[in-house]
Amino acid sequence: MTTETQEPQRREVARPPFYRDVRVIRVVGQILAVVAVVGIGFWLTRNLFSNMNRLGISTSFNFLFGPTNTAIPFCDNCWVIPYQFRFDPRSPVWQMVLVGVKNTFLAAFFGIILASVMGLLVGISRLSENWLVARLATVYVEFFRNIPPLVIIIFFGAAVFTAGPFPILSESWEINFPATDNNLLIINNDKWGIPGFTSTGSLVVFWAILIIGVVVAAYVWRRRTKFFEQTGQPHHRVLWFTGVVLASLVLAYFVTGQPFDMSWPVISENRRRIDGGFIVNWGFMSIAGALGLYTASHIGEIIRGSILAVPNGQSEAANAVALSASQRYRYVVLPQATRIALPPTINQYLNLVKNTSLGTAVAYAEITSLTKTSVGNGRPAFQSFIIVMAVYLVFSLTISLVLNLVNRRMQLVSR
Amino acid sequence: MKIIKLLAAMTALMLILAACTSDDDGATATDDDGAADTTEAVDLVQGGGERLAAVIAADVVVCGVNDGLPGFGVVGADGTYSGFDVDFCRVVAAGVLGDADKVEYKPLTADVRFTALQSGDIDVLIRNTTWTATRDGQEGATFLFTVFYDGQGMMVPASTGFTTLEDLADANICVLSGTTTELNLTAVFGARGIPFTGVVFEDNSLLQPAYEAGQCEAWTSDASQLAAFKSSIEGAGGEDQFIMAEIISKEPLGPVVSDGDTEWAQAVEWSVMATVQAWEFGLDSGNIGSYSGDNPNILNFIGTDNFDPGLGLPSDFAVQIVTQVGNYKEIFDAHIPAIGLSLEGSPNNIWTDGGLMYVPPYR
């Protein structure tokens, strides 16, 4: 087809018959494809609605406003920013969805942190000069990445908490903050408590000031970078950035009249509850821990591959200008390796977020398992899972967006 | 310019689509919807019977069961299903098809069971399913004769010394997902103002280790299940368990079929009820084949003179059921005492002995 459209330039201009005309074929082909896809979609939707109507299943989203009727595990202190509510069985379903989203986010957040730290450790260990360390890292990688995450989650929950060394809640280990009666840490096989904050007033102004502070800090960062580029003097931009953020934190705290207080975890009198503080349950720790370890095996491989992918000449050049080993890593190898490693690593983060949907295996109340329970209790499945999928899509697309931004930035730097 | 072209194409597309859809509605709707209307009318008047005919044609009953419920539905090492619920699947097959082995078992989770019923994936659901108004109404399900009267109980390790629900304030309570148990728990504790934390598990293989490790103070489930796990935990050398006397809910469990086919529902229901009827008559798998008395009711029941009440079942269906599977007491004795419950004094006893097993007369 390409040849035919080029030929008329030499011969006299004659349009081919319409069925071989590329322009026609393109338009017709696309219209046909769109019609086919839309037609199939229409047919499916029509079937869906006719079947649901036939069986008397609701096709509306009104169920979101009815009471949930079930308690959410480990949700005696269930705050969701910015809506602050205490979840109880009479709370509407949409609040349950919010709680689920929050729990999914929390598990993913801490899982990602663990996966990054572990992954870096494993990736560097695999290249270690110490034979034992390198071997151990290899065993780690081959062990974790070849077992289904679901099995690892069940395993982690069972090995660490169910069969692990921790006591039951009423016999928790309490570790005091030095020289006080306050608990720094409460540990048992059910939930762990660490110090947290409780709000004593409106936090809106506080958050607003903090956000402004972060923006200012980012501006300062850029100024310092420019300063460095122009003068060559040390920029200390991390220091500056942290300083500005901390200053705005302090400012916000006092300007808004100390809107929150330190809250220490305490075991209740009947020793069945942990009050106050920031409480995490074993389901959360199993999900974040297991997925962190699982994803770390993938990230470790990525990091190892990226370090190996930095051409040898770079290290040799660094040696030639007499950089020390740590300087060589810090200024030559790692910046280049990061550029290679970042996109696949972010992809792994995305996988981790999606894998948090397996929380049902350790009774963790993330969005998928809550929805599954709610559907089992008679809520319409289609609408419920549409919401769940939308939630994950938002997570994924956000991460994809970040990935694309990072990619673009990286590419600019490389040229 | 490009945008205009695109818009034009889109408009054309919409027009074509609109034409297609209106065609659909205009031309085929009369056929399709007409047909649908008639079948619906038939449904209402005669009760369908398609499902019964389909089952007979397929020569197999597709039965939704539980594959992990001690005493009710268990898969043995040889890959065969057994249990109280499973036996009632066999009862239906024996009654409708004359062969108790013509069952295809479909393992279902609690969450998905009604969808399986609605979509026609299974013919009958016999999976410890509690009869509730909502399920009867919203899930498009028809509940049939209750084969097992259960109630929700609460189990705690005996060493804790807990005896009432009030002792469980602030406790973690283990519960399986997608069950009425979970809703009851919330309702009862909510009504009495007892704070608690429900820990929802996927299945017993995940729940039980957590319970035994003390991650939950209590385990709530149907009393029959608790009895089963009490005996097995104690049998395996675990802690002594205590089941509270208080039963917090009514759990009538029985077969369920999809709405809209009364003939199939009748066939299933009368097959199931035949086991109780046989028990009442004193017939069991040993003696039903050789009955030689002259009680006209029993003679009708075992199909002498081809007595046919018009249920769509063969006249000897009761004989087939009882010889191949057994009467209610035989089925009960085969599975339930093994998990630690006895028939004496339970609502599952026959009405003449003070139980609730009472079936309409077969005549």
Add this chain to the structure above:
Amino acid sequence: MTTTAPAPPRQTRMDWARKNLFRSWWSGLITVILVPLIVYLAYLSLRFFFVTGQWDAVRVNLTLFMQGTFPRDEQWRLISQIMIFALAFGIGLGTNSAASQDRAEDAGLDYERGSIAGTLARMWSLVAFISLLLFFASTDDLGNFINPFLVVGGGLVMAAIGYQAHRFPRRIRRVGWLLTATFLVLGFQVVSGFDAGGWLPLSIIFGGAVYGAVPVDRFDSAWLRFALRLVAIAVVVLIVQAVYRAVDSPGIGWDKWSGLHLTLMVSAIAIVLAFPLGLLLALARRSTLPALRMMATVYIEVIRGVPLITLLFMGQFILGFLLPQGTVLSAITRAIAVMTLFSAAYIAEIVRGGLQALDKGQNEAGQALGMAPPPIMRRIILPQALTAVIPAMVGQFISLFKDSSLLSIIAILEFLGVRKIIHAQPDFRSVAFAETLVFVAIGYWAFAFAMSRESQRLERRLRVTR
């Protein structure tokens, strides 16, 4: 002139240790900390495996783990399947190594053909897993009518027989591949049944083979060539169809499969079905037609953006409603459909990566030869791009294999799901939770590890050939 190389300085164990374990003070410190830790962990796991572990739950239910509720009196089907698959793998292996040998000869290089022993050594994790199974089998009466040892031995013999395919003369090398594909299909159908409707896979394989084999070069007219090929394919398809109609023996459909058998088959079926779909999606996403590109992109991004488990739930709860009233799909069929649609999106991205990585010059060279876009795609771009992405495809298969464990959440009795029902059995209701879980983990690990090793090896080889 005979000069022997100077003998390398003998490296003692001490030298080795000094170099690899105690190179610097912190390296030594780490070694000193790690050694007791490793010894302790090894002690714990060995004690669990050999002393404290109660493996009865696994041993008694070994058959249940392997084949689940598959009817025991139809077990011969599974055994035949193992035999036929072993034969197919043997033929594939033999043909592959012979093909490599051909290429090496063409390039004037030495080639040492791999051996079955070498292959087994590479797949040591699988060998270990099967040995574990045999160990359990030998210590307990499983009630099988065929001794598992015979099955494994028979499989090895079949593989060895199949491996003789490397002796095929070079000009019929393709026959080896054809036989591999044919036996894979036959092995599948020996379980699912040779009923009249099962003619399609073999028709595609034979049709494809005939398409290339018909001697049409002597005809000048493109239309005539096309017509001839069409006729040949039609004849083949009709023959296959006739044979199937004549045999028409139903088997055990996948609705009744379970256990490890289901796990393996479901992932294989889904990846095979997903491949053509993924290829189309990749081409659509790379297409210059905006509408096509947009739709493909939306599909791929949406599917990749949500977890498989939500899609599986959708499949269980909704798929039945999307089809006209009265269409009944079994739970396993719906799961396979969902896994296919899911994998297609990932395969599309893999293939797209392969297409993007290809040098632009390839396309331009094709254009310079005056080829139209479709032949360029078919003859130049796709062969290279698809070869390059084979390791990634194996990786996708591994992840699908691991993901199939999610089916246990929707009450499908695959490998992990069997564990759940074992703990409802009266004997194992309150014991051996850890043992069954460890066994399942070992099973998954053995397969995934062996496959990932193979894919790494493939990747290395591809990198070398390029």
